[in-house]
Amino acid sequence: MEVIQIIILIFGLFALSRVFTNLSHKNLEKIEAIFWMLFWTVVIFIAIFPETISSAAKILGVKRGVDLAIYFSIVVLSYLIFRLYAQISNIEKNITKIIRTVAIKK
Amino acid sequence: MKNTHIIIPALNEEKNIGNVINNLKKEGYHNLILVDDGSEDNTINIAEQAGAKVLKHIINRGQGAALQTGMTYALLNGAQYLVHFDADGQHDPKEIKSILKPLLKKEAEVTLGSRFLKKQKMPFIRKLTLKGAILIIWVFYGEKLSDAHNGFRAFTKEAAKKVTITTDKMEHASEIIDKIKKRKVKYKEVPVTIIYKEEHLKEGRKGQGQFDSIKILFKMIMEKLGT
Structure with missing residues (x-):
């Protein structure tokens, strides 16, 4: 695992935890919270498995992930x-x- | 003249506001509504002492917002005719008569002051910006005016209800024209004199600076996309 992956992973986890605290303090609507949870989960997933976006990129016609x-x-x-x-x-x-x-x- | 209400938006005008109000009173206008847009100087006290009704914006909201506050207040207080008048002494109170004339004769519901219908000296860069604004109004709204950004205007009660200002800052000049057109309000341009004192030329914050013009254009595009 490269250093950049670890940084993104840690930041993604931090951001995800912020979504949960904001949800429990009712600063976020449920629908917004779901959007952000999905968003950061995807970010974390890509940080761990960067190859997945490379294949997604190929399907969409972009050269690099x-x-x-x-x-x-x-x-x-x-x-x-x-x-x-x-x-x-x-x-x-x-x-x-x-x-x-x-x-x-x- | 009793049913004519003069709306004067002001921001830090302690130097001019006393004279402006006194000159208006000399011409026989007594329903003077000064909308203070969060001045940090003595504008409020001077205006109150001079005998104007002062409405206070506790936070600065922009000239468009101040004008609308004055319009709303005037309509609540039985105004038949509403006049927009500058607080910095650039307008001549004697010309209120001529700007009201087409309304009294029922030739128009709104009159817009125009400094280009009269021959008059003006700083070149100012002229260039104003002419540019006229072109933009023409492109955006299809309305050909001789002076798009003159703060001297008059409305009948009915027109004031139709032309409400919702843009807070300086875009209101364009918004007024847009609404006049959309709501099919009859308007007329009236030649007026703008008194360019030395201090007006010095400070860029007066009226609309050159940079402001670009910001206004951007906002107009956003508003246009929004509607």
């Missing part, structure tokens, strides 16, 4: 950023509503 992992990560990250953007602008709009109500009532 690592490339597939990077492409996939970029897609996931972009989606998450988009979701954060939407959530933040929603929060911003709500803050404005509160500030407006306070300004008018006083």
Whole structure:
């Protein structure tokens, strides 16, 4: 096992444990928790058996397994950023509503 | 004039706000709503002493948000006509009459001040940005205006209910035009003078800086994708 595999494995386990603690503190919805559990389980699995993504890459027409992992990560990250953007602008709009109500009532 | 409410969004305008309010009072306007957008200076006290109704945003939310707060308040308090007026002394209170005229004559429901309908000196870079904004409004909304980003506007009560501002920051100028078009509100451009004082030219934070223009464009694209 290479050092990088061990690092990813340890980080994956740490992240997975964070998902469980957040779930028990009810900071996460069940559906979100399931998504993140699956995500980190896949990461851990790939860290232990890197050959598996190589064969998956071949099926999908990507040359190297690592490339597939990077492409996939970029897609996931972009989606998450988009979701954060939407959530933040929603929060911003709500803050404005509160500030407006306070300004008018006083 | 009793049913005309003047909405003045302000942020750190202690130098100008007293004069602006007094000049408006001299012209006979008494429903003056100053929306303080989280000023850190003496704006609130000066405005209250000068006799304006002051609404306080306890956190800065942007000019669009401040205008909408003023509009909501004015509508709750029986306004028939609503005027957007700058707090920094760039607008001439005498011109409120001309901006209201098309509304009183029922020729339009909204009037938009335009500094390009009158010949006037203006810093070159400002002119370039404003002309660019006009082009973008034209491309985005298919509406050809002579001045897309003038803060001097007037609304009838009915139009103010239709054109609500939901963008907090400076994109509201574009949003207003978008909503006027979508909700088929009748509008007219009215020539107005913008007084460019030396301090306005010095500080980039006044109005919309050049960099802000790019940020606004980005937000407009995001809004456009969202709808």
